Amino acid sequence: xxxxxxxxxxxxxxxxxxxxxxxxxxxxxxxxxxxxxxxxxxxxxxxxxxxxxxxxxxxxxxxxxxxxxxxxxxxxxxxxxxxxxxxxxxxxxxxxxxxxxxxxxxxxxxxxxxxxxxxxxxxxxxxxxxxxxxxxxxxxxxxxxxxxxxxxxxxxxxxxxxxxxxxxxxxxxxxxxxxxxxxxxxxxxxxxxxxxxxxxxxxxxxxxxxxxxxxxxxxxxxxxxxxxxxxxxxxxxxxxxxxxxxxxxxxxxxxxxxxxxxxxxxxxxxxxxxxxxxxxxxxxxxxxxxxxxxxxxxxxxxxxxxxxxxxxxxxxxxxxxxxxxxxxxxxxxxxxxxxxxxxxxxxxxxxxxxxxxxxxxxxxx
Amino acid sequence: xxxxxxxxxxxxxxxxxxxxxxxxxxxxxxxxxxxxxxxxxxxxxxxxxxxxxxxxxxxxxxxxxxxxxxxxxxxxxxxxxxxxxxxxxxxxxxxxxxxxxxxxxxxxxxxxxxxxxxxxxxxxxxxxxxxxxxxxxxxxxxxxxxxxxxxxxxxxxxxxxxxxxxxxxxxxxxxxxxxxxxxxxxxxxxxxxxxxxxxxxxxxxxxxxxxxxxxxxxxxxxxxxxxxxxxxxxxxxxxxxxxxxxxxxxxxxxxxxxxxxxxxxxxxxxxxxxxxxxxxxxxxxxxxxxxxxxxxx
Numbered sequence: 001x002x003x004x005x006x007x008x009x010x011x012x013x014x015x016x017x018x019x020x021x022x023x024x025x026x027x028x029x030x031x032x033x034x035x036x037x038x039x040x041x042x043x044x045x046x047x048x049x050x051x052x053x054x055x056x057x058x059x060x061x062x063x064x065x066x067x068x069x070x071x072x073x074x075x076x077x078x079x080x081x082x083x084x085x086x087x088x089x090x091x092x093x094x095x096x097x098x099x100x101x102x103x104x105x106x107x108x109x110x111x112x113x114x115x116x117x118x119x120x121x122x123x124x125x126x127x128x129x130x131x132x133x134x135x136x137x138x139x140x141x142x143x144x145x146x147x148x149x150x151x152x153x154x155x156x157x158x159x160x161x162x163x164x165x166x167x168x169x170x171x172x173x174x175x176x177x178x179x180x181x182x183x184x185x186x187x188x189x190x191x192x193x194x195x196x197x198x199x200x201x202x203x204x205x206x207x208x209x210x211x212x213x214x215x216x217x218x219x220x221x222x223x224x225x226x227x228x229x230x231x232x233x234x235x236x237x238x239x240x241x242x243x244x245x246x247x248x249x250x251x252x253x254x255x256x257x258x259x260x261x262x263x264x265x266x267x268x269x270x271x272x273x274x275x276x277x278x279x280x281x282x283x284x285x286x287x288x289x290x291x292x293x294x295x296x297x298x299x300x301x302x303x304x305x306x307x308x309x310x311x312x313x314x315x316x317x318x319x320x321x322x323x324x325x326x327x328x329x330x331x332x333x334x335x336x337x338x339x340x341x342x343x344x345x346x347x348x349x350x351x352x353x354x355x356x357x358x359x360x361x362x363x364x365x
Numbered sequence: 366x367x368x369x370x371x372x373x374x375x376x377x378x379x380x381x382x383x384x385x386x387x388x389x390x391x392x393x394x395x396x397x398x399x400x401x402x403x404x405x406x407x408x409x410x411x412x413x414x415x416x417x418x419x420x421x422x423x424x425x426x427x428x429x430x431x432x433x434x435x436x437x438x439x440x441x442x443x444x445x446x447x448x449x450x451x452x453x454x455x456x457x458x459x460x461x462x463x464x465x466x467x468x469x470x471x472x473x474x475x476x477x478x479x480x481x482x483x484x485x486x487x488x489x490x491x492x493x494x495x496x497x498x499x500x501x502x503x504x505x506x507x508x509x510x511x512x513x514x515x516x517x518x519x520x521x522x523x524x525x526x527x528x529x530x531x532x533x534x535x536x537x538x539x540x541x542x543x544x545x546x547x548x549x550x551x552x553x554x555x556x557x558x559x560x561x562x563x564x565x566x567x568x569x570x571x572x573x574x575x576x577x578x579x580x581x582x583x584x585x586x587x588x589x590x591x592x593x594x595x596x597x598x599x600x601x602x603x604x605x606x607x608x609x610x611x612x613x614x615x616x617x618x619x620x621x622x623x624x625x626x627x628x629x630x631x632x633x634x635x636x637x638x639x640x641x642x643x644x645x646x647x648x649x650x651x652x653x654x655x656x657x658x659x660x661x662x
Contacts, residue, residue, distance in 0.1 A: 053555050074561035086556035090574035099570070100560035147560075 473538020
């Protein structure tokens with residue numbers, strides 16, 4: 001079966017400014033694709049290109065096997081939810097939801113039937129006669145979803161739909177969107193700058209920066225094997241520790257030396273990655289530094305570390321140390337004995353570390 | 366309003382504050398009286414008989430209220446050789462102002478919608494030129510406009526005057542609507558596009574229903590301009606198509622013998638009534654709409 005969305009060598013320029021460079025993405029029916037990146041990375045522009053709201057400067061765009069490169073938005077069989085919800089202010093909720101059907105000339109009975117179905121699905125039946133101005137943020141969000149759902153499109157597009165909600169509601173709606181995706185089995189493209197949203201919702205993530213795709217992969221691939229320093233730093237909270245280190249490799253193993261402010265360097269011996277250059281940046285997730293015996297890493301190495309700061313966060317306790325001139329965060333269990341100013345024995349999970357070249361930022365292992 | 370007494374000690378402050386407040390009201394009242402005086406003279410004079418005007422005081426209230434002058438002004442006063450009052454000219458003005466206001470407002474709304482939400486190459490230059498049109502003095506366009514009207518075969522007709530006023534008003538109405546529409550988020554028209562709505566559908570179903578405040582501004586502005594216009598009216602009309610402003614001038618200037626001040630005053634009030642009425646009815650939306658449109662621009 002043809003991919004539901006297939007983007008080939010897409011370019012987008014505004015005048016002489018290149019906004020998107022050589023974008024290649026394709027997703028299958030039922031995929032949840034999340035475009036994530038810092039603001040100004042071109043993710044929203046890419047979504048607008050998929051919707052047909054922005055013409056593309058080069059390349060091709062196929063939806064459900066049809067070439068949609070020059071097709072107008074209304075004929076692309078898509079529905080879109082906007083950041084500001086973009087509800088029509090002078091229309092009631094019911095009219096907002098049925099507007100698209102009315103424009104396409106769907107008969108009144110079908111309109112009502114679909115409206116009721118969607119209203120029931122989203123539990124907005126009591127709101128149908130209100131105007132958008134009389135709704136709360138969460139309710140508006142639901143109505144905006146309703147307007148998209150009623151279309152029953154090939155592809156749903158979401159442009160940062162949760163960023164105007166408060167933190168609690170955002171988490172609720174996130175779960176709801178995920179549930180909706182699983183129930184409908186629909187294909188979705190979702191833009192966000194929030195990496196947690198990306199991780200929790202996606203079946204496939206595209207990390208973008210400066211109009212260029214940095215990495216495409218499943219949430220696990222992106223998280224565990226970031227393709228470069230940017231992805232490593234951007235995905236994950238607290239961020240991955242990126243520590244400059246010196247490497248001495250021989251045929252047996254790599255000896256990785258991490259300088260410390262006080263005392264001898266930490267030396268880790270990695271037997272899996274043998275062909276490393278002399279200078280590397282080693283990337284360790286905070287949860288891959290733990291107290292010995294607490295997490296079962298496959299290849300752990302222990303070292304004595306001086307703890308600077310202890311930050312209890314309820315479920316976990318974060319401790320901050322100095323290594324290689326950087327702050328390094330480790331995620332320990334809640335009842336840890338670590339104390340600021342004291343040494344703590346910690347185990348590094350070498351099975352999960354990433355190595356990056358300092359000059360190019362590219363992944364080495 | 367500034368409170369003059371704000372720094373004075375508490376013991377004096379109360380009397381001083383009240384005193385100053387009264388002083389303020391008296392000054393404001395005097396200004397209001399000063400501004401209302403001409404209207405007062407107009408109304409009282411129009412209600413007096415000629416005899417009373419000759420013998421009495423300009424400021425005095427009428428001893429005997431009579432509406433004769435109003436009747437004469439409306440249907441019998443002479444403009445040159447014709448003596449039908451201002452009535453036919455009043456209707457001329459209505460026939461000119463109403464279509465011209467509606468057409469220029471509608472076209473201005475469309476222009477504003479296009480300039481704000483359907484950016485095309487050169488949209489900004491187009492808008493700048495429209496704005497430039499607001500600053501061209503009336504006198505400059507008289508001759509070229511006369512040629513154009515003659516060329517179009519509508520010189521001296523009411524449609525001709527409507528045409529002139531629509532053209533001249535477009536710059537302003539476009540400016541009003543453009544500044545109002547740029548405050549409407551682009552996502553709204555994007556959502557409608559995805560919903561399948563086209564150019565006109567989005568305009569009629571989404572933008573126009575949102576536009577009431579700015580429509581009121583445009584209507585008041587255009588109605589006042591067109592109704593009060595004298596220069597275009599006197600230049601591009603002929604006998605029978607003159608608007609009321611021109612007729613008023615003719616009544617006042619073409620009488621021979623005794624000046625009928627009461628009739629002149631009544632005619633002047635009749636000529637001013639519709640704009641007054643528009644302000645009273647829609648005035649509060651005027652300020653609101655003007656400021657709503659000018660928040661972003």
